[in-house]
Amino acid sequence: MIFSRLNRVRVGDRLFDLILDAGGGTVSLVVPSGGGQGETEMPFGTADAGGLLYLPTLADRHTHLDKHLLGEPWKPRRPFVTLAGQLAFEKETLAAHGASVAERARRMLDRMLDKGTTRIRTHVDVDPQIGLSHLEDVLKVREEYRGRMEIEIVAFPQQGLLRSGSLPVMKEAMRAGADLVGGVDPAGLDRQLERSLEAMFELSAEFDAGVDLHLHDPGHLGAYTIERFAELTGEAGKGGRAAVSHAYGLGQISEAEEGELADRLREAGVEIVTSVPIDRPMPRADRLLASGVRVGVGTDNVNDAWSPFGDGDMLARASRLAEKLGWIVDDDLRKALGLVATAPLEPVEGAPATFMLVDALNPMHALASVPAREAVFANGRLVGGRWAKREG
Ligand SMILES: [Zn+2]
The missing domain is CATH 2.30.40.10 (Urease, subunit C, domain 1)
Incomplete structure (x- = not known):
């Protein structure tokens, strides 16, 4: 109409x-x-x-079009014990349920449009077992939604870039049309912090792409990873095209330490993307913003193997951010909206x-x-x- x-x-x-x-x-x-x-x-x-x-309209800076179970039978979740165990559970869950990745992506995109989201960054799983199958479906669906939804795609080695031997398939994914190089817990999952980060930046140089790292590693391990990520961003000239998603560690170190790291993030041009978790510490977004660091907000989990919660509504997510930070005055409420607005x-x-x-x-x-x-x-x-x- x-x-x-x-x-x-x-x-x-x-x-x-x-x-x-x-x-x-x-x-x-x-x-x-x-x-x-x-x-x-x-x-x-x-x-x-x-x-x-x-x-x-609204922008979702971190989502997964290929992971949710919207419109599918209810899946009882298991308690999270180890990351490796959870990764196996997710693979089994997605394989056992009936929808194709294309159908999943369409269901999520329709829901997002209905909630006013018209711009997203989606991470899409690639690994040696599934190859480019998820990516190919998401690339196809991106064309179907052109003009309605702006979609940026991160090739995401969910099973660990080095741990799962995903480097060759990541290269294929970048050749096939992914926009950014993803990564996950260079220390906690890959257990080779330097090598894993370097591999991400080597890929990003080869394909002239941005980078967006999933980082769940806590406390000083996470903070140190962010510090190295910022240094490598500067060396690679990727300022403004580099992001760390989640970055829980920033919320677990002292405010003074976070402040110092925030200056480095601003100088290097590294964005911090949060899904505003309420079950764990998160980066002090107000502190980052005050330091001039770009802060993005995303929904991340929506009824997937990781979490039964979430509805993909970015207005609700921005509201949660404001409430969590104690933002109640008009300027702050407008600021929260501005963080997720496309205009x-x-x-x-x-x-x-x-x-x-x-x-x-x-x-x-x-x-x-x-x-x-x-x-x-x-x-x-x-x-x-x-x-x-x-x-x-
Ligand atoms: Zn994610």
């Missing part, structure tokens, strides 16, 4: 009409409601937003018509109350929310 005009959209504390250039998928005009401006024949439909609030909080003429409408008083209220998404637009097309269901 394509609209040319949306009347009575709340922006700040006033109502505006948004006139969309449906052909180009941009917002061509934002005019005060009731002013009679732009009242010409519209090529597509006009809708009354009835005072619903304008919000930008400014107010419409910009000439910008892509990619936004959503919710029932809230203002952006702060939306962040705090996590309302349903009434309508989600990507490049001028209705792609999610209640209106999309109504349109059928």
